[in-house]
Amino acid sequence: MTAPARVIGYQHAFSALCDRRLVQSMYGECDVLLERVLLTLHGEAHTARRAIEWKLFRRNFARYYESEVYPRTLSQTLAPYLQQGHLDLPEFGFRVNINLSADIAGIDRTQGSQEETDTLVRLTRKFSEGATLFHSTRDRDTVREEVSAALAEFDEAFLTPSKLRRELILKRIESGAAVEDDMPRDILSVLLANRDKQDLDDNMILREVAFFMQAGAHSSANALTHSFHEITQWCQAHPDDAERIKVDDAFLQQCLHESLRLHPASPVAWRKASEAFTLPDGTHVEADDNVLIDLMSANVETAIFGEDAARFNPHRVVADRIPPFGLTFGIGIHTCFGRDIAGGLGQGKDPSQAPHYGTLTNLLKSLLQHHARQDPGNPPVPDAATERRNWGQYRLLIGGAFSAEEARRDRT
Ligand code: HEM
Known part of the structure; x- marks a missing residue:
């Protein structure tokens, strides 16, 4: 492969996307x-x-999800970890968001059991491995085979029953025995209702639902771990902020956004030119040329984010038109559907409405309220299965009293 054209810097990356x-x-x-x-x-x-x-994502969906559904899911998921006193953050992040994924994708959890969630987490993690295969360090054919097997298992155990239930409701709507509002609001329902118009066969529906399962959980789990790490380091060096973060949700959201900026889900986005043309930086590309959009360079551009752009600083102020998380949720054609749900919207323009801080800020808040802290006996381990700079394991102690050793460390 010839070297791709490289798009660098915020404005150029923005235009390319x-x-x-x-x-x-x-x-x-x-x-x-x-x-x-x-x-x-x-x-x-x-x-x-x-x-x-x-x-699906309109009609105040993010606000509704955050205030009505997420608190219940979060406390249910957290409860067993509080009892055992420790957790692995990437695993916990994935598990808590699997419910969000399933709700959005349209996967029913008929048993509601621990085993059912375990299976869904295992299968969805495999889909994530497939979706990020480009950056995998594992043998690619092996991963493809594993993804294929996971899809077959997911189809039989989860998709088929969820599909049957929705198809029945669709039939009842057609016959006048039910109304449109009786249909669950999720991706699977939308796909089934449009399968003829959009030429969607069973395999296509399987892939789309599985894709949504991983889209809703994977990046959020990584973002949670990165932000916890950045916040921990910042608070160790800035004790005043360590207190503020516990009571000031808007500040916690700023911390999250700052971490999202420094840790985009993928540091690059690849595109192929569909025709010959000139990129905004003057580089000419021919049809079929590869173009690498360097999101990391965009997110740390000093002209946009300041001289210390490469460092974590939750007090950073950026121009109104620039999102504080940079291009981490993409922009333009493929802008992330989950941006407002995961990252939140803040206060918004209507002061009478409660501010919406997003699922990740809520998660961080809950962890901090329960005294989540790095496990000194189990240092974090980078994820060796990917070239992306993610954490594979990040052990936390949670709940309970600080040990004498921890208290001493906390004071120093
Ligand atoms: C911190 C969390 C998340 C991050 C950093 C993130 C990041 C991204 C990025 C960068 C893209 C665009 C990829 C590209 O342009 O090539 C994207 C697309 C997408 N994301 Fe997210 N995402 C997150 C959470 C979510 C959640 C919770 C959902 C749940 C629905 C979601 C659903 C999607 C979908 C459906 C797309 C495809 C949009 C399209 O192609 O038109 N994401 N995400």
Whole structure:
């Protein structure tokens, strides 16, 4: 492969992500999962799929989810960890968000048991491995086979029963025995209702639902671990902020956004030129040339984020038009559906409405309230299965009293 054209800096990366002549190309390694899912579609097919699915995320969905559903899910998931007194943060982050994923994707959890959640977490983690195959350090054929097996298991155990239930409701709506509001509000329902119009076969529906399962859990789990790490380090050096963070949710959200900026889900986005044209920085590309959009360089550009852009600083002030998390949720054509749910919207323009801080700030808040802290006996371990700079294991102690040793460390 010839070297790709490299798009560097915030404005150029922004323009490239919005340019319809650049086609998504980072996910072709795992067609078994990602062929023609929303993330890899282009042009009219992408616009049509996005239009039907995006409807779910309107009508104040993020606010509703955060205030009505998430607190229950969070406390239920946290309870056993509080009892045992320790947790692994990437695993916990994935587990707590699996419910969000399943609710959005349209996967029923009929048993509601621990084993059922374990299975769903295991399968969805495998889908994540497939979705990030481009950066995997494992043998790619082996991963593809594992993803294929996980899809088959997911289809039988979860998708088929969820599909049957929704198909029955659809039939009842057609016959007038039920109304549209009786249909669950999720991706699977949308796909089933539009399967003829959008030419969606069973395999396509399986891939799209599995893709949403991993999209809702994977990046959030990594973001949670990165932000906890950054916050811990910052608070050790800034004791006043360590107190503030416990009571000031808006400040905690700023910490989260700052960490998201420094740790984009993927440091790069790859695209392929669909025709010959000139990129905003003057580089000419031919049709089929690869283009690498350097999101990391965009997120640490000093002209936008200040001289200390490469460092974590939750007191950073950026211009109104710039999101504090930079391009971490993408922008333009493939902008993340989960941006407002995960990252929150803050106070918003209407002061009479409660501020919306997002699921990740809520998660961090809950961990801090329960005195979550790094386990001194188990230092964090980077994830060796990917080139992305994520944590594979990050052990925390949670709840209970500080040990004498911890108290001493805390004071120093
Ligand atoms: C911290 C959490 C998250 C991060 C950092 C993140 C990041 C991203 C990024 C960078 C993209 C665009 C990829 C590209 O342009 O190539 C994307 C797309 C997407 N994300 Fe997220 N995401 C997060 C959470 C979520 C959640 C909770 C959902 C749940 C629904 C979600 C659903 C999606 C979907 C459906 C797309 C594809 C949109 C399209 O192709 O039109 N994400 N995400």
